Amino acid sequence: MTMQKSKPLAAALGVLLISGCSGGASTSAAVDVxxxxxxxxxxxxxxxxxxxPEKLKAVLTDDVVFQAQGAPELIGKAAVGEWVAGYFSAYQTKWEKTSHGFTVSGDWAFERYTYKSIDTDRKTGAVTTDVGKGINIFRKGKDGQWRVxxxxxxxxxPA
Known part of the structure; x- marks a missing residue:
């Protein structure tokens, strides 16, 4: 990973570590979490x-990072967009994500979640269900929109 590509992840993790050291949720009184x-x-x-794919790309930062199990890390909206387009063309998907902790610190927000995904193969109709967990890091853009x-x-x- 190049230094330029690692900056968003390093900054987000630094803020997460600092907010985690405060002993509780790090939020401003003015922030409606x-x-x-x-x-x-x-x-x-x-x-x-x-x-x-276009609606999904609209909620991603330009330097977004996707880390999926069993796959190489995807960095940047173009790479993630290509992956998403392939996924959506192969499957009709429905995800349920349940937040188990949401922290806001300035222009960053951090979330631990669990999920259930239901993917229906567009060619065969076969349905695959998965459950798991993850962490989202959001960044507020200059336009005020929160993006992944x-x-x-x-x-x-099991693997």
Whole structure:
């Protein structure tokens, strides 16, 4: 990973570590965490479930990082967009993501979640269900929109 590509992840992890040292959720009194969670988490899940690559790319930062189990890390909206387009063309998908902790610190938000995904093969109709867990890191853009900067997830199924 190049230094330029690792900056967003390093910055996000640094903020996460600092906020974790405060002994509790690091939020400003002026921040409506529930509203940020609804916008960030809710918008991301809705974009996934739209099965539309363009809608999903709209909720990603330009330097987004995807870390999926059993696959190389994807860095950048172009790489993730290509992967998503292939996924959505092969499967009709529905994801349920349940947040188990949402922290806002400035223009960053961090979330631990569990998921259930249901993928229906568009050619065969075969249905695959998965359950697992992940961590999302969101970044607020200059336009005020919360976008996914990092999504790392893994299945609970044995390898």
């Amino acid at each position: 529930a509203a940020v969670e609804a916008a960030a988490h809710g918008g991301y899940v809705a974009a996934i479930n739209s099965n539309d 900067a990092v999504d790392g997830w893994s299945s609970d199924k």
